[in-house]
Amino acid sequence: MQLKDPLLKTHHTAICVNDFERAKAFYIDFLGFTLEGEMDHRDEAALGEVVGLPGAVIRWAMLAHGPHRIELFKYYTPQGDTQARRQCDFGYSHFAFQVEDVDAVYEQVIKAGYKTTAPPRSLRGGRSRVIYVTEPEGAITEFIQLSPDA
Incomplete structure (x- = not known):
């Protein structure tokens, strides 16, 4: 079954990182993204509910390049798997x-x-x-x- 209303456009791709500053520098300094917003120790209850991790505390930034954005996350709580994914691993590659x-x-x-x-x-x-x-x-x-x- 297809969505009733068509999608408007692509908005962002979210990436969870360990070294927030190094990742942010890659996207801004090397790829030319601009910083739209950033928050440290973001812990609103609704965020934890939306991501399915109640009590989550994150560092967050939204970076833009043309119409597309990269949303960076660094989770302080809970601690996730810190190993890089291989292209053959399940999920987005x-x-x-x-x-x-x-x-x-x-x-x-x-x-x-x-x-x-x-x-x-x-x-x-x-x-x-x-x-x-x-x-x-x-x-x-x-x-x-x-x-x-x-």
């Missing part, structure tokens, strides 16, 4: 940004000291060229260049 020149992005990634899972690779018979960047805490961000006829 990564998100992607479309770019004009993935090879140029790759050079910037390497120059900035970030790691990739592999150098840029062409996929789908040359219709796309991609890299997976390992963020400071191990999460993956994909950069994808689409061929004009893709």
Whole structure:
């Protein structure tokens, strides 16, 4: 069954992090997001109810780039699993940004000291060229260049 009212647009992607400052710097200083809002030790009861973790206490920020946002969370309480997820692990695995020149992005990634899972690779018979960047805490961000006829 489909939703009765259509979705308006994509709003944000939420990411839970261990080192809040390092993650925030990746999105702001390297990817060019801007800070829309930030709160430390956010503990409103409704938040714990919404996320299904009563008593949750978090550090929070909303970062924007064009129409999309990244919502950063650092949980003080409860303490969660701090290990990075593999792409084959259950649940969301990564998100992607479309770019004009993935090879140029790759050079910037390497120059900035970030790691990739592999150098840029062409996929789908040359219709796309991609890299997976390992963020400071191990999460993956994909950069994808689409061929004009893709």
